[in-house]
Amino acid sequence: MQSDVAVTTTGIQMQMLVRCLLVAIAFVGAFGAANLMLGLVTLANIELMMIATLACLVLWSRFDGPLALLKNLFILHPVLLFSMLFFTGGISGIGFIWSFGIPFIACMVAGTRAGLLWSLLYAALIAGGNLFFSDYDWLKLLYIGLAYVPFTLIALFTARSMERVALLKDGLLDDTTRQLKHEKHVLSESRGSHRALLDALPHAIAVHRDGRWIYCNPAAARLLGAEGPEAVIGTSIFDCVHRDDHKLMNERIRHMSETGRPAPMEDMRILRCNGDEFAARLQSCPIVIEGDPAFLVTAEDASERKQQDKAHHELKAQLEHAQRLESLGVLAGGIAHDFNNLLAAIMGNAELALDSVDGKSPVAVHIENIVVTCDHAAELCKQMLAYAGKGSYELEVLDINEMVRSMGRLIRASVGDNIVLKIKLDPRLPGVEGDPAQIQQLILNFIVNSADAIGAQTGEIKLSSGTRYMQRELLDKLYHGVELPEGEYVVVEVRDNGCGMDHAMKAKIFDPFFTTKETGSGLGLSAVLGIVQGHHGAIQLFSTPGKGTAFRVYLPSTDQSVKEQMVTTMEVEAWRGGGTVLLVDDDLRVRSVAASFVKKLDFEVLTADDGRDGVAMFKKHHDKLAVVLLDMTMPVMGGAEAMIAMREIDRSVPIVLVSGYSEVEAGKLITGDRPDGFLQKPFKAKALKSLLYEVVHGA
Numbered sequence: 001m002q003s004d005v006a007v008t009t010t011g012i013q014m015q016m017l018v019r020c021l022l023v024a025i026a027f028v029g030a031f032g033a034a035n036l037m038l039g040l041v042t043l044a045n046i047e048l049m050m051i052a053t054l055a056c057l058v059l060w061s062r063f064d065g066p067l068a069l070l071k072n073l074f075i076l077h078p079v080l081l082f083s084m085l086f087f088t089g090g091i092s093g094i095g096f097i098w099s100f101g102i103p104f105i106a107c108m109v110a111g112t113r114a115g116l117l118w119s120l121l122y123a124a125l126i127a128g129g130n131l132f133f134s135d136y137d138w139l140k141l142l143y144i145g146l147a148y149v150p151f152t153l154i155a156l157f158t159a160r161s162m163e164r165v166a167l168l169k170d171g172l173l174d175d176t177t178r179q180l181k182h183e184k185h186v187l188s189e190s191r192g193s194h195r196a197l198l199d200a201l202p203h204a205i206a207v208h209r210d211g212r213w214i215y216c217n218p219a220a221a222r223l224l225g226a227e228g229p230e231a232v233i234g235t236s237i238f239d240c241v242h243r244d245d246h247k248l249m250n251e252r253i254r255h256m257s258e259t260g261r262p263a264p265m266e267d268m269r270i271l272r273c274n275g276d277e278f279a280a281r282l283q284s285c286p287i288v289i290e291g292d293p294a295f296l297v298t299a300e301d302a303s304e305r306k307q308q309d310k311a312h313h314e315l316k317a318q319l320e321h322a323q324r325l326e327s328l329g330v331l332a333g334g335i336a337h338d339f340n341n342l343l344a345a346i347m348g349n350a351e352l353a354l355d356s357v358d359g360k361s362p363v364a365v366h367i368e369n370i371v372v373t374c375d376h377a378a379e380l381c382k383q384m385l386a387y388a389g390k391g392s393y394e395l396e397v398l399d400i401n402e403m404v405r406s407m408g409r410l411i412r413a414s415v416g417d418n419i420v421l422k423i424k425l426d427p428r429l430p431g432v433e434g435d436p437a438q439i440q441q442l443i444l445n446f447i448v449n450s451a452d453a454i455g456a457q458t459g460e461i462k463l464s465s466g467t468r469y470m471q472r473e474l475l476d477k478l479y480h481g482v483e484l485p486e487g488e489y490v491v492v493e494v495r496d497n498g499c500g501m502d503h504a505m506k507a508k509i510f511d512p513f514f515t516t517k518e519t520g521s522g523l524g525l526s527a528v529l530g531i532v533q534g535h536h537g538a539i540q541l542f543s544t545p546g547k548g549t550a551f552r553v554y555l556p557s558t559d560q561s562v563k564e565q566m567v568t569t570m571e572v573e574a575w576r577g578g579g580t581v582l583l584v585d586d587d588l589r590v591r592s593v594a595a596s597f598v599k600k601l602d603f604e605v606l607t608a609d610d611g612r613d614g615v616a617m618f619k620k621h622h623d624k625l626a627v628v629l630l631d632m633t634m635p636v637m638g639g640a641e642a643m644i645a646m647r648e649i650d651r652s653v654p655i656v657l658v659s660g661y662s663e664v665e666a667g668k669l670i671t672g673d674r675p676d677g678f679l680q681k682p683f684k685a686k687a688l689k690s691l692l693y694e695v696v697h698g699a
Contacts, residue, residue, distance in 0.1 A: 018058060021054050021057055021058050022058065024054055025051050025054045025055060025058070028047050028050050028051050028054070029047075029051055032044045032047035032048055032051065202219055203219055203298055203300065204217070204219045204220035204222075204223040204298065204299040204300065205217045205219070205220055205296070205297070205298050206220045206232070206296075206297050206299075207287070207289065207294050207295065207296050207297070208237045208294065208295055208297065209289070209292065209293070209294040209295070211236055211237055211238070212234060212235065212236055212237065213232050213233050213234065213235055213237060214233065214234075214289070214294065215229075215233065216229040216232040216233055217229065220232065220299065223270075223272075223280070223299060223301060224240055224270070224272055224273055225272035225273040225274055225276070226273050231273070237249070239271075240270055240271050240272075240273075241268065241269070241270060241271065242268070242269035242270070242271060242277060244269070245268050245269050248266070248268060249268070252266070252282075252284055253295065256284060256285065256286045256295060257286070257293070260286055261285075261286075262283070262284060262285035262286070263282075263283075263284040263285070265281060265282070265283050266281070266282055267279055267280070267281050267282075267302055268280055268281075268282050270299070278301060278302075278303050279301075279302040279303050279306060280299045280300065280301060280302055281299065281300050281302040281305070282297060282298070282299050283297070283298045283299075284296065284297045284298075339377070339381055340378070340381050340660035340681040340682055341587050341589070341590055341660065341681060342589075343374050343377055343378050343381065343681070343682035344587075344589070344590045344593060344681045344682035344683065345587070345589035345590055345592075345593055346370065346374055346682075347370075347371060347374040347375075347378070347593075347682045347683075347684065348590075348592075348593025348594070348596070348597065348682070348683075348684075348685075349593060350367050350370040350371045350374065351371060351597075351684060351685050352593070352596055352597075353367050354367045354368065354371065355600075371684075374682060378682050381660070396433070396434075396435075396436070397431045397432070397433055397558060397560045398431060398432050398433070398434050398436055398439060399429070399431055400425075400429060400432060400439070400465050400490060400492060400555075401425040401426070401427070401429050401465060403436065403439060403440065403443075404423065404425060404443065404463065404465070405425075407440060407443065407444070410444065411443070411444070411447055411463070414444060414447050414448050414451060415447065415450075415451040415461060416451065416456075418454070418456060418457065418458050418459065419451060419454055419458075419459050419460065419461055420459070420460045420461070421460075421461050421463070422460065422461070422462045422463070423462075423463045423464070424462065424463070424464040424465075425464070425465045426464075426465050426466040426467065428467075429465050429466070429467060429490060430467065430488070430490060430557040430558065430559070431557065431558050431559075431560060432490050432535075432555045432556065432557060432558060433535075433556075433558050433560070434535045434555065435535075438531045438534070438535070439531070439535075441527065441528075441531065442492075442528050442531045442532070442553065443463070443492065443494070445525060445527065445528045446494035446528070446551050447461065447463070447494060449525060449549075449551075450494055450495075450496035450498060450549065451496075452498075453496055453498030453499050453500070453548070453549060454496055454497070454498040454499075455498070455499070457498075459496060459497050459498055460496065460497050461494065461495070461496045462493075462494070462495045462496075463492075463493070463494050464492075464493050464495075465490065465491065465492050465493075466490075466491045466493075467488055467489065467490055467491065467557065468488070468489055468491050468554070469486075469487065469488050469489075470484070470486060470487065470488075470489050470554060471486055472486055475538065477540075478538035478539060478540050478554065479510070479529065479532075479538060479539045479540070479541075480529075480532065480533045480537070480538050480539065481538035481554070484536065484537075484538055484554075484556075487556065487557075488556075488557045489537070489538075489554040489555060489556055489557060490554070490555045490556075490557050491552060491553070491554055492552070492553045492555070493550060493551065493552045493553075494550070494551050495548065495549070495550040495551075496548050496549055496550075497547070497548040498548050498549060499545070499546065499548075500543050500544045500545040500546055500547050500548050500549055501543040501545065501549060502545050505543075506541060506543055509525055509541065510525050510526055510528075510529045511526065528551075532553055532555075535555055535556075536555075536556055537553060537554050537555040537556065538553075538554045539551065539552070539553050539554070540552040540553075540554070575601075575689070575693050576601055576602045577598075577601045577602055577603045577626065577692060577696065578602060578603070578626070579603060579604065579624065579625065579626030579627075580603065580604040580605070580606055580621065580624050580625050580626060581598045581603045581604070581605055581606070581625070581626060581627050581628070581629060581692075582606045582607075582608070582614065582617060582618060582621070582625050582627075582628045582629070583595055583598065583605055583606065583607045583608075583629045584607070584608045584609075584610070584611065584613075584614035584628070584629065584630045584631055584634070584639070584642065585607075585609070585629075585631040585634070585658070586609050586610055586631060586634040586635060587631075588609070590631070590681070591607050591609070594629060594658075594688070595607060597685045597688050597689075598629075598688070598692075600685070601689060601692065603626065603627075606621060606625075609634075610634050610635055610636040610637060611630075611634050611636060611637025611638055611639060611641060611642035611645075612636045612637045612642075614628075614630065614637075614642050614646075615637070615642050615645045615646060615649075618645075618646045618649060618650075618653070619649050622646075622649055622650040622653055623650075625653045626653075626654075626696060627653070627654050627655075627656060627692055627695055627696065628646065628653060628654070628655045628656065629656050629658055629679070630642055630643055630646075630655055630656065630657055630658065630675075631657075631658050631659060632657050632658065632659030633659060633660075639657050639658075639659065640657075643655050643657065643673070643675060644673060647673060654676040654677070654695040654696065654698075655675050655676055655677075656675060656676060656677035656678065656679055656691060656692075656695060657675040657677070657678050657679070658678075658679045658680075658681060658683070659680070659681065660680070660681045676695050676698070677691050677694065677695045679691055
């Protein structure tokens, strides 16, 4: 701003000086002509040279010549004139020449009216001296006076112009000074506002230069655990960076210095003032403060974000794991269901063949081997169906405590003598709805798994029961707990102090066919997971390497009372039926085997190959039917739909559902209409006879 004022003032002074030069040329030319007419040839020649000199000065001013030098040359021209006159004949008769230049010299040098007064006084003395000491007549003196008047006016104009220039310069300087003060005040207020804004931000912001902090807002001080920004400013930036990350910090600074671009966002280990380490996400960029380069840094605590990312990845892994298990379950369930139909035909025909041959026949041994092999295959299918959550369940209200007591010998036989078995049961335990065989398999699988984890070492297994009200946030953390409602659940826990499991093993423990045993099938715990899912429950796993494992099962409680179990007697062995049995199944091989079993019990048999035909036949013969054996999964109309249609016709006829698994229909049976019995494929003649005896006598 000051330089602009200087340029403006110099321009005005240059214009005023050029004007003076032009006026001087005009007057000197006029007097040169007058002197030539008076016969003063020498003086006229000198004035001509003076005009040329002044003209050169005017031309030189157009090329932006220095103002000070131009001014000095303008002042020098009367001195040059006097010197030339002195060397050409002295000042006799031409002393008035002094009066031509003195006003210009005084005014230009002084730049004020005082210079004009001094020039007037000096001119008067010279004029008087010339008049007194020379022979000038009054005519020449009048000439001198007339000549002096315009030159005096020019000098006065010049002086006043210079004063105006000086006043203008002072005014411009004052305005500039005020503007500079105002801008300085505004800049100071702006800096204060920016500092207050940065201090108020909740994000950590700091600036460093030459390896030291020169600014730190309160949020950054809190992040570093300092008492305030003053405790951070002036310290080395490497004091708060982990030693292993010093190289990374230097690389970031070098990158910003060489490229002038921000450094990429990175996570770095930062140290608080007390030495605690935490992960921070840093953003850095080069800036300029007061003309010097510096680096702006913003930071945030990434520990919480990393925990959230970890939890997100864990949830994502659980979801992917659940989806993988679900897809495998669909595959396993489909294979097991179809395979059960084949086993039903193989096992049934083997039993029929065994009844047809003499027990001493060598063929009987081979047939018995077929039956035993079918039993093992059927057990494997049960595990696959249980894992898929599609096992067939004969639901009833169970007392878990009573079931555990009845399994005492079986549980004790499943563990070695080196293991202490402790059982703690809640006496106020409510009942649960479930399949007793499946719940028994669940508990035994946990016991066997714990015994294997302890191995030959001395160990302890604790089996306990209890109740707990499960809220939403607790259910969401369990296997298959997301879709369960809040409420009271019966809790069964099996805990051991065996070898435990690491994170990788825990992630695979429920996967089908995953096992750490040399002879294991890898379906034990997979079946447990399916059983829990099929009973609308959830499961939780706790395990630490070297400290043991705990499996905790949550089953929804019920207010229904426990049903008294029918005790099978020798009457079943001697029992023979009577009446007609309606057999509905879409598989011809299963229908043929089942029909043969039923006929051996002295029943008449009617058959249908799908649910719709079965309902039509039921409507026609229901008054003489003793039992209906109804397959669950059939084309056209499934077993559950057919059962509902038959119940609308006649509710007095007992209906037994037969299936390898129940899928969604099993869930419907829990709250809706229930069959009188449930028979799982593949089934033996003895199991069918016992079920028919129970259904007929319980009707």
